[in-house]
Amino acid sequence: MSAGSIVAGCLAPHPPHLVYAENPPQNEPRAECGWEELRWGYERMRKRLAALNADVLVVLSPHWQTYIGTHFLGVPRFDSKSVDPIFPNLFRYKYGLDVDVPLAEAICARAKERGLVTQMMRNPDFRVDYGTIVSCHMTRPEWDIPIVGISSCRSTAWYSVEVMQEQALALGQATREAIEASGKRAVLLASNSLSHRHFVTESEVPEDMTHEHIYNHSQYLWDMRLLDHVRAGRGQAIIDEMPEFTVQSVSETDAGALTWMLGAMGVPDYPGEVHAYGTVIGTGNAVVSWVPPEEGASS
Amino acid sequence: MSASNPFVKGLVVPGIPHPLLAPEQNEGWQRLRNAFEAAREEVHSCGADVMVIYSTMWPSVVGHQVQAHPEPEWVHVDELFHELGSIPYRFRVDAELAHGWVRAAKGRGLHARPVAYHGFPIDTGSVVATKLLNPDNALPITIGSSNVYADRAETVVFAKSVTDALIAQGKKAVAVVVSTLSNRLFTDWIDPATDHVHSPKDDEWNRKLLEFFAAGRLEDVAQLSRQIHRQIRIGKVVNFKPMWWMSAAMGQHNRYDGKVYDYAPLYGTGAAVLSLTPSGEGVGDKEFDEDDVEFFTGDRNVLDGPVAQESSSALPAPKVATPSVAPSEQSPASSSGVTNTAKAPAPVGAYPHARRVGDLLYLSGVGPRQPGTNAIPGGPVRDADGNPRDYDIEAQTRAVIENVRLILEAAGSSLDRVIDITSFLVDMDRDFAGYNAVYKEVFEPIQATRTTLAITALPTPIAVEFKVLALPGDVPLTKA
Numbered sequence: 001m002s003a004g005s006i007v008a009g010c011l012a013p014h015p016p017h018l019v020y021a022e023n024p025p026q027n028e029p030r031a032e033c034g035w036e037e038l039r040w041g042y043e044r045m046r047k048r049l050a051a052l053n054a055d056v057l058v059v060l061s062p063h064w065q066t067y068i069g070t071h072f073l074g075v076p077r078f079d080s081k082s083v084d085p086i087f088p089n090l091f092r093y094k095y096g097l098d099v100d101v102p103l104a105e106a107i108c109a110r111a112k113e114r115g116l117v118t119q120m121m122r123n124p125d126f127r128v129d130y131g132t133i134v135s136c137h138m139t140r141p142e143w144d145i146p147i148v149g150i151s152s153c154r155s156t157a158w159y160s161v162e163v164m165q166e167q168a169l170a171l172g173q174a175t176r177e178a179i180e181a182s183g184k185r186a187v188l189l190a191s192n193s194l195s196h197r198h199f200v201t202e203s204e205v206p207e208d209m210t211h212e213h214i215y216n217h218s219q220y221l222w223d224m225r226l227l228d229h230v231r232a233g234r235g236q237a238i239i240d241e242m243p244e245f246t247v248q249s250v251s252e253t254d255a256g257a258l259t260w261m262l263g264a265m266g267v268p269d270y271p272g273e274v275h276a277y278g279t280v281i282g283t284g285n286a287v288v289s290w291v292p293p294e295e296g297a298s299s
Numbered sequence: 300m301s302a303s304n305p306f307v308k309g310l311v312v313p314g315i316p317h318p319l320l321a322p323e324q325n326e327g328w329q330r331l332r333n334a335f336e337a338a339r340e341e342v343h344s345c346g347a348d349v350m351v352i353y354s355t356m357w358p359s360v361v362g363h364q365v366q367a368h369p370e371p372e373w374v375h376v377d378e379l380f381h382e383l384g385s386i387p388y389r390f391r392v393d394a395e396l397a398h399g400w401v402r403a404a405k406g407r408g409l410h411a412r413p414v415a416y417h418g419f420p421i422d423t424g425s426v427v428a429t430k431l432l433n434p435d436n437a438l439p440i441t442i443g444s445s446n447v448y449a450d451r452a453e454t455v456v457f458a459k460s461v462t463d464a465l466i467a468q469g470k471k472a473v474a475v476v477v478s479t480l481s482n483r484l485f486t487d488w489i490d491p492a493t494d495h496v497h498s499p500k501d502d503e504w505n506r507k508l509l510e511f512f513a514a515g516r517l518e519d520v521a522q523l524s525r526q527i528h529r530q531i532r533i534g535k536v537v538n539f540k541p542m543w544w545m546s547a548a549m550g551q552h553n554r555y556d557g558k559v560y561d562y563a564p565l566y567g568t569g570a571a572v573l574s575l576t577p578s579g580e581g582v583g584d585k586e587f588d589e590d591d592v593e594f595f596t597g598d599r600n601v602l603d604g605p606v607a608q609e610s611s612s613a614l615p616a617p618k619v620a621t622p623s624v625a626p627s628e629q630s631p632a633s634s635s636g637v638t639n640t641a642k643a644p645a646p647v648g649a650y651p652h653a654r655r656v657g658d659l660l661y662l663s664g665v666g667p668r669q670p671g672t673n674a675i676p677g678g679p680v681r682d683a684d685g686n687p688r689d690y691d692i693e694a695q696t697r698a699v700i701e702n703v704r705l706i707l708e709a710a711g712s713s714l715d716r717v718i719d720i721t722s723f724l725v726d727m728d729r730d731f732a733g734y735n736a737v738y739k740e741v742f743e744p745i746q747a748t749r750t751t752l753a754i755t756a757l758p759t760p761i762a763v764e765f766k767v768l769a770l771p772g773d774v775p776l777t778k779a
């Protein structure tokens with residue numbers, strides 16, 4: 001068996017609005033249009049990933065929140081309906097997905113060796129969180145390769161962003177080792193938005209884009225600062241500034257997804273490709289892929 | 300208000316699933332299970348028509364949500380304690396009350412919506428509380444979310460909204476607050492036999508709160524919310540708000556019979572099952588250190604209004620400062636002696652707020668509506684469905700006088716230059732005394748002439764309106 005590898009790491013945000021606006025058959029509500037920049041950005045990223053022949057998607061979602069340790073989906077198949085608890089009017093999605101349980105178990109075991117608290121989730125009635133579903137759908141709507149689903153350990157709430165990052169970086173290293181040992185080609189999905197200040201009222205027509213803009217200018221500046229680091233290949237700067245970024249932009253990066261993904265990729269010193277930046281109810285979202293030079297990074 | 304309050308009982312219960320799914324694993328979890336079962340008797344014998352749940356484990360971020368599916372059904376699995384097993388449920392929801400709650404919340408200035416979707420994820424806490432307190436669906440339920448960003452004002456107003464709806468629908472209710480006391484869980488798996496409250500400090504605080512509850516001091520606990528948040532809550536949300544909700548719903552006082560069924564650790568948190576029953580007596584003395592609030596007028600319309608400027612969040616300094624006030628609000632239009640101001644409620648017809656003719660300033664009729672939101676302090680005289688409701692004439696009168704002051708000042712005059720007032724009341728018998736008392740506070744030293752009339756109705760659901768005549772600011776008072 002040849003060594004496995006991480007063929008791409010992606011920032012793959014999960015606003016249910018994007019799935020809603022695409023009108024896939026699995027989703028009940030219907031839309032006219034909306035959030036095209038982000039959706040078309042995802043489309044470009046899908047093309048970019050298609051050539052990489054991935055065997056598995058490994059996704060860490062802020063909306064599977066575990067206050068005791070990091071959990072991993074540990075049931076081979078799930079079929080159910082995901083209803084977004086915040087936007088049930090937009091997202092009621094029938095999903096069927098396969099889980100790469102052996103890889104999940106391998107990551108779980110290596111994370112435990114590194115001192116993290118871990119748990120395999122073995123309950124077949126468990127409902128997969130909507131963040132995981134949205135990020136996977138937008139990245140690979142065919143659902144034709146298995147996923148590994150990882151929870152977000154809430155160490156930011158318990159301790160601090162710094163403690164969260166220590167744990168997320170260790171989880172990233174465990175993820176990388178397990179993937180390399182598996183012989184598989186994996187795409188990692190960090191399922192989170194950037195700045196997360198959002199509107200607290202809704203427009204009558206959700207896809208009415210006249211209402212869509214960044215929450216305020218300072219949030220925009222923070223997002224652009226982070227994306228500058230992405231585009232310039234300054235992975236370490238992203239990690240270093242994460243505590244301040246997370247607090248100032250009330251960001252979902254508190255969940256550790258981005259840190260975990262960067263850690264698993266060895267903290268890239270090569271640029272990430274920004275496929276799109278756009279806002280959803282005022283939050284900043286970027287669709288980004290990092291493809292290691294040996295896999296043929298574009299720049 | 301307390302005489303007509305529709306809540307005949309209130310309970311506080313934990314939502315962590317061990318008392319439901321694994322009571323046998325720990326002596327304290329079993330005691331909590333027994334406590335739930337004892338409290339169930341109270342729920343079913345108190346004469347309530349419905350169980351209203353406020354769950355700290357159902358977060359919302361875009362306003363508040365209310366469960367309105369008539370018969371939600373699912374097999375629930377907790378995202379953390381999934382190993383304990385699945386919880387199949389089928390509940391009976393009072394959808395009429397849920398919709399009434401949402402309507403009332405909107406009427407009080409909140410953003411709210413009903414959720415009635417098959418498969419909507421009801422939170423573990425609401426599921427656990429309903430399974431243990433109401434296993435045979437003897438009572439219908441409804442559930443309100445806990446807005447992550449909401450602070451006291453929004454939470455209080457959300458609670459008063461369900462009270463409005465219950466009154467309008469003639470229902471009695473039991474309030475169920477789903478929350479632990481201290482909420483620090485262990486961060487690693489424990490042997491159930493070794494469970495204990497995370498720290499002695501958490502435990503001491505919990506016990507002090509239980510003393511208050513046992514003495515029926517609900518409002519006192521509510522007033523301690525910010526302190527509780529700092530001392531024994533992990534900061535996952537803006538503030539500890541369930542007791543604000545509970546006291547605003549049931550009545551903001553300390554006249555309750557409190558009963559603490561039991562208290563035990565639940566994976567490090569402090570969990571209690573307790574009940575509060577309104578009573579004529581109790582600890583009378585209390586300190587109201589925060590204003591009561593009837594309407595929410597905070598930052599709720601970001602989509603429609605100017606973008607709110609945040610004060611704290613810019614490290615890279617923004618290059619462009621956004622004005623915090625929309626241009627239309629900055630200067631009152633003033634032509635041919637006419638004054639209009641965004642500081643006063645918008646007119647409901649083609650008339651200005653005030654008009655100067657010669658040495659006199661005439662004001663159009665002024666009511667208590669709040670500028671911008673049209674909320675009515677003290678509550679409207681009837682609800683959105685046209686049913687009469689209890690309202691506070693003193694609060695309405697105060698708001699009228701405040702609006703008069705704002706218009707006078709926009710026109711360059713002031714309250715002390717008022718020379719004549721005609722007051723209109725929709726219910727002279729009920730309201731004259733309250734109106735008269737508030738009037739006296741302000742106008743006794745001013746000595747304007749006054750006439751008070753009873754009329755059948757005003758154009759909006761308000762109880763009082765003033766017609767005012769004053770001297771402009773540049774006319775000497777002696778000239779009158």
Ligand SMILES: [Fe+2]
Pocket residue numbers: 014062063131193252
């Ligand atoms: Fe999210």
